[in-house]
Amino acid sequence: MAENELGIEDVRAQLGDLVDDAHYEGTITHITRRGRRLASIVPAGVKAASLPDEAIDAAFDAAWPGLPEGISLGEARRRVIAALNAAYPHMIVPSEPQALPDVDRLKQVSESLEKQINEGAFSPEQTERMRKAVEDLAETIRKTRVQMTHQQIVTKAVKEEGGVWDATRTVTTLGLAGHGVDDKRARAVLRRIAATGILTRTSQTRAIYETTEK
Template sequence: MKENELGIEEVRAQIGDLVDDAHYEGTITHITRRGRRLASIVPAGMKAASIPDEAIDAAFDAAWPGLPEGVTVGEARRRVIAALNAAYPHMLVRSEPEVLPDLDRLKEVRASIEKQLTEGALSPEQTDRMRQAATKLAETIRETRVRMTHQQIVTKAVKEEGGTWDAARTVTTLGLAGHAVDDKRARAVLRRIAATGLLTRTSQTRAIYDTTEK
């Protein structure tokens, strides 16, 4: 999980982005005054690292179709959430070759669920839960593909065009490619690209980046 330190005046100037970083990427920002840590902006709760509820539910249903003796539903969910929370920040800036095997594994899990459904060996309650899990896994796979596509489109544009990038330019670039996104998604795309070293943030108060290489 990423951690950084900022002086209290810098934090005041970019509090919105820092809160987004905590909620969507699991980033912890330590607030300092004269070099001494005073407080920290941290993700709220175990679902902090931008893991959608549907992804947690899908992971839980796939990992725990039946609970071992002595493991409650609450404990099982806590284990799943803790594992996803630990893994998610490391997935945010991974390249396509690194992410594709994970997508393939998700597809295998979904195929396994579908196989169990077609065999008809489940109770009605289990069938309903497994159908929901399959649907949520499909949505997780689709959403991951969309995020990868957005990052690929903007990365290509940054390499070809260079210059300064902000949310508005990113929204326009994705719009021209047929993808309608809001400013929040655009800022997330820029953060992921900056984490690869292609962009460097140049403003303490706004999400503005300059190209560092072409």
């Protein structure tokens, strides 16, 4: 689960994009003021409500003596739950990351099988098995593309295809990979890719980028 940390002024300017990152990609953004974390933007499914009530009560009882004098019970509980919201993702033991299949290699194998089938290289029984193998490869390619993040998918396309990129082309690229997004999300993806240096914005008024020549 990706995480980042931003000052409160930067968050105000990017709030919509940060919420999209949380929703679409599970990114957690910690909001800071003068280097001190104040709150976090987390995906809706990652919240203290996922913990048993007794765990929240235990956290509240433990935190109560250290909270400021005169604070109301409601405000105290709100603060404890906000802290648990931020801490909850770190309570989960991360699983070993699973390497995604090489989509390009799968496509090469699929195309090779298709060519041999069309040329009659197999017996009828073998042809049936090979067609099933091609179908299975197509499904694996589809699932792999869906598992890739928006930025990974578009970055891969930018490197392979080059040229000019805008929101429309980005929406189309993500749509072909099984991700339905709107223009706003597409522009956010392009901004993030441009920050890595492989795209350069060519218009001050429109989200149009060109591949950086290196």
